[in-house]
Amino acid sequence: MAAGNVVRGGAVIGAVLAVLVAAFAWAGGWLSGDRLSPERFITALKPPGGFGYGDRRNHAKGVCVTGTFTADGAATAVSHASLFRPGTYPLIGRFSLGSADPAASDSATRVRGFGFDITGPGGEEWRSANIDVPFFPVATPDAFLQLLQASGSKDPGAIGQVAAAHPELKAFGGWAKSAPWTASFAEEQYNGIDAFVATDAAGSRHFVRWSLLPAATAQQVTPDALKAKGPDFLDRELESRLASGPLHWRMVLTEAAPGDQTADPSQAWPAGRPTVAAGTITLTAGQDNVAGPCRDVNFDPTILPSGLATGDDPFPAARSAVYAVSYNRRTAQEASGQATGGHDTGRNAQ
Amino acid sequence: MSDFTRNGFNGRVQPSLLERGEVVREPFAPVQRVLHWAMAVCILAMLFIGVGMVSTARPISLGLVDVHRPLGILILLLVVVRLAVRARRGTPALPRDLPAGVKLGATLSHWLLYAAMISMPIIGWGMVSAAGLPVVMWGGFQLPPILPHSDALHAVLWDAHRIIAYLLFALILLHVSAALMHALIRRDGVFEAMAGGRPPV
Numbered sequence: 001m002a003a004g005n006v007v008r009g010g011a012v013i014g015a016v017l018a019v020l021v022a023a024f025a026w027a028g029g030w031l032s033g034d035r036l037s038p039e040r041f042i043t044a045l046k047p048p049g050g051f052g053y054g055d056r057r058n059h060a061k062g063v064c065v066t067g068t069f070t071a072d073g074a075a076t077a078v079s080h081a082s083l084f085r086p087g088t089y090p091l092i093g094r095f096s097l098g099s100a101d102p103a104a105s106d107s108a109t110r111v112r113g114f115g116f117d118i119t120g121p122g123g124e125e126w127r128s129a130n131i132d133v134p135f136f137p138v139a140t141p142d143a144f145l146q147l148l149q150a151s152g153s154k155d156p157g158a159i160g161q162v163a164a165a166h167p168e169l170k171a172f173g174g175w176a177k178s179a180p181w182t183a184s185f186a187e188e189q190y191n192g193i194d195a196f197v198a199t200d201a202a203g204s205r206h207f208v209r210w211s212l213l214p215a216a217t218a219q220q221v222t223p224d225a226l227k228a229k230g231p232d233f234l235d236r237e238l239e240s241r242l243a244s245g246p247l248h249w250r251m252v253l254t255e256a257a258p259g260d261q262t263a264d265p266s267q268a269w270p271a272g273r274p275t276v277a278a279g280t281i282t283l284t285a286g287q288d289n290v291a292g293p294c295r296d297v298n299f300d301p302t303i304l305p306s307g308l309a310t311g312d313d314p315f316p317a318a319r320s321a322v323y324a325v326s327y328n329r330r331t332a333q334e335a336s337g338q339a340t341g342g343h344d345t346g347r348n349a350q
Numbered sequence: 351m352s353d354f355t356r357n358g359f360n361g362r363v364q365p366s367l368l369e370r371g372e373v374v375r376e377p378f379a380p381v382q383r384v385l386h387w388a389m390a391v392c393i394l395a396m397l398f399i400g401v402g403m404v405s406t407a408r409p410i411s412l413g414l415v416d417v418h419r420p421l422g423i424l425i426l427l428l429v430v431v432r433l434a435v436r437a438r439r440g441t442p443a444l445p446r447d448l449p450a451g452v453k454l455g456a457t458l459s460h461w462l463l464y465a466a467m468i469s470m471p472i473i474g475w476g477m478v479s480a481a482g483l484p485v486v487m488w489g490g491f492q493l494p495p496i497l498p499h500s501d502a503l504h505a506v507l508w509d510a511h512r513i514i515a516y517l518l519f520a521l522i523l524l525h526v527s528a529a530l531m532h533a534l535i536r537r538d539g540v541f542e543a544m545a546g547g548r549p550p551v
Contacts, residue, residue, distance in 0.1 A: 009534030013527050020526070024519060027398040029405035038407045123492070125484050141407055156379055296499055302412055303483065306490035314409050321407040327481065328508055335505035 036142060038321040042329070044148035045100045053157040054101035054334040057326035059113050061104050062096030063235045064292025067246065067283035069118045075253055075278035078206045081307030083120030084278055085181075092117045093283060094237065094294040095185040099310060107227035110176045111248075114190040114212065116281065116301030124334035127303040129319070130190035130212060132173045133179075136265035138162075138170035141318035168266040180220040183229065185238050186247045187218040194301065197311040198253070207256035207311055209269065212281060214246035216241075242286045251278040263312040298327040356551045376442040377543045386544055392425050393467065397519050419478070420487045426471035433464065443539045459524060466518040470511065472496075477507035 022031075029035040042057050052060055068088045075084035083089050097104050098111030115129040138144050143166045150158035163169045182188060192210040199205050226233065241247060253276045254269060261267040289295065302310055302320040310316045378386070396418065402525045403414035403425050444453055479495035480503040497503055533541035540550040 005535050005537070009531065012534055016526060017523055018528060020523060024398065024401065027405070028401035035405055036407050037405055043405065118436045123484070124490070243492070296501055298481065298483070300483070312410060317409040317412045318407040321404075321411050324404075328505075331481075331501040332505040332508070335502040 004014050008213070025153075030137070033249055036145065036318075038318075038325040041145055041148060041318075041322040042325050044145060044152055046152070047099075047101045048152075049101070051100065051330075052132045054330045056096075056330060058100045058324075059096035059098055059115075060100055061109075062094045062113075062289050062294070063094040063238060064287040064289060064294035065095065065238075065242075065287050066293060067091050067093065067281065069116070069251070069279055069281050071279035072277070073106035075198075075276050076201065076263045078200055078208060078253060078255060078276055080201045081120070081126070081198075081305040082122060082124055083118055083126055083305055084307070085121070088122065089118050089120050091119075091281060091283075092293050092297055093281075094289075094299065095234070097234075099188040103231075105227070105231035106229075107181075107223050107231070112185060112188055112190075114185070114188075114299070115302075116292070117294075117297050117299065118266055120305055124305040124307065125303050126305050128192055128301050129299040129323075130192050130210075131195070132188040132190055133172065133175060134221070135171065135268040136190075137169055137176075137191050138166050139168050139264045139266045141314055144315075144318075168264075171266070180218065181226055182218050183221045183225055183226055183233065183237060184216065184219075184241065186216045186241050186335065187214055189213055189323070190249070190302075194313045194315050195256065195263045195265070195311050196304070196313075196316070197309045199307055207262045208253045209256075210251060210253050210278070212249040212251055215250070239286050239322070244282065247283045249281040251281060252276070252280055263314065265313055265315055296331070298323050300324070377546070378442065379435070379439045381435055382432070382439060383544055383546065385428060385435065389425060389428050389432065389467070391419060391520065392428070393518075394522070396421055396470075397515060397522075400515055416486075416488075419474075419485065422471040422474050423487065423493070425467060429464065429467040442543045444540065445536075449540075456528065458527075459521060463518075463521055463525065466514055466521065470518065471515055473507050473511045473514065477504060477511055480504035480507055 025031050029037060029224045045057050050142055051057060056062075069083065069091045070088045071084050073084070073086040077079075094113075096113040096115070097109040098113055099109045104153065110131045113129060114131075115127070116129045117125060119125050136144075138147055143162070146162050146165070147159075147169070150162045163173075190212040195207045195209050198208045199203050230236075255276070256262055256269060257273055260269050260273070266282045287293065298318045300323050301316045304310070377383070399414045399418050399421070403411045403418060444456060447490060448456075475485060475493065476497045478502050479497040482499035484492045497507075529541050529544075532538055533545070533549075537549050542549050
């Protein structure tokens with residue numbers, strides 16, 4: 001082999017390797033720090049005391065529930081999803097507080113959540129994480145990251161800067177101040193917030209959002225009255241309600257009118273949009289957050305049955321990516337804890 | 351023009367070259383070459399999609415995951431076919447003058463590549479199963495879980511999937527370097543046995 005071949009060949013090989021490695025690094029987002037990576041959300045969510053061992057990275061405190069979703073068939077008008085056909089399907093759910101702190105006090109946490117995982121005929125699943133706020137605080141995942149970073153910042157002006165850059169945050173501030181408090185997870189309405197695309201049997205697409213309307217009547221309480229009941233009152237209250245009978249919510253799909261905002265969950269749709277009552281969620285039993293069946297469920301809102309899909313709202317994808325990192329990290333902690341047998345599986349050790 | 355250049359790679363070569371064992375005489379069968387290059391495209395795409403889909407919270411991540419799952423299963427099917435073909439058709443012998451250590455490295459790295467090609471899709475499938483997530487191929491069609499829902503299994507498989515992915519990428523870099531070394535420096539027909547054409551004189 002000639003020396004010239006070695007030099008030229010070596011140069012070509014070096015160049016090919018350099019291009020492959022650079023392309024791989026670019027694809028992985030390692031060439032710059034400005035990619036909207038899910039890890040940045042997790043870092044921004046970290047509470048001052050750190051994440052609980054094996055806990056979810058947000059909505060850390062919660063309680064498991066089980067029950068059913070009974071579809072009455074009306075939603076087949078907008079979606080051919082199998083679990084909208086008349087029938088009763090098993091459901092695993094979880095009520096939670098919208099805080100990364102696993103020891104958050106009920107009365108100190110404004111946002112409450114309800115996640116569900118319904119298994120339809122043939123094993124198709126529909127997972128969703130819903131909150132009692134009627135709209136999202138900000139319009140984009142980038143703005144939400146800024147909001148999380150500002151919330152954890154020592155700079156007292158940080159939130160004000162985000163609010164100035166994202167005026168939609170004002171509506172959330174207004175809701176947080178004026179919306180009534182209740183002393184029960186069962187009395188809350190939970191909203192899917194994001195718009196999804198439902199496809200009917202004829203192939204027509206409909207932008208929908210959904211809400212879960214409680215059968216229980218909301219009894220307004222003051223935050224002080226809730227505080228007086230103790231930091232974990234909501235769990236006990238739910239337990240006692242379930243002991244005396246099942247709890248129900250109506251699932252209602254709301255269809256967007258032409259021109260309605262489908263990409264921005266901070267903009268609620270005007271009242272009067274057509275709705276479809278998809279069916280009823282019935283909860284029959286509650287379980288501990290650690291020992292219950294919801295512990296290992298990632299309520300990833302992009303796990304959708306055929307007939308429901310993500311649309312132009314960027315949040316479901318962002319939530320899916322961030323939930324996946326949360327799930328990977330907490331299950332890794334859980335597994336290493338099991339391996340060493342070294343951790344307490346108490347209330348907050350999830 | 352020598353016999354070698356006139357008859358090309360598939361034809362007769364000069365007896366002296368053959369005797370010295372400097373060039374590979376037989377190419378891979380056409381079906382093996384098609385499988386190799388199709389899988390090369392799929393696997394490289396898979397690695398880039400994999401690191402890309404977990405790097406971002408933007409909507410493209412969902413589309414990348416939607417491609418990642420069925421593409422992984424396709425690679426699993428292709429590698430099974432490929433090993434079956436290899437068992438029937440064999441592989442061309444390496445040049446006789448290739449040092450024994452290099453031959454061993456070539457053999458070992460190829461079996462490591464096969465091990466990664468087989469294990470990665472199965473680990474991925476198992477990891478999704480252990481996470482309790484539906485193993486969706488495309489709208490409405492999903493594969494059954496191959497493992498029970500388990501945090502411990504998920505944690506182990508998730509680590510394995512990531513680590514083997516980086517090792518596989520490193521192996522591919524080694525493979526590409528070696529292939530180009532054969533093509534550009536040794537010019538011994540090893541590259542052409544898979545790429546087609548004839549080695550430069």
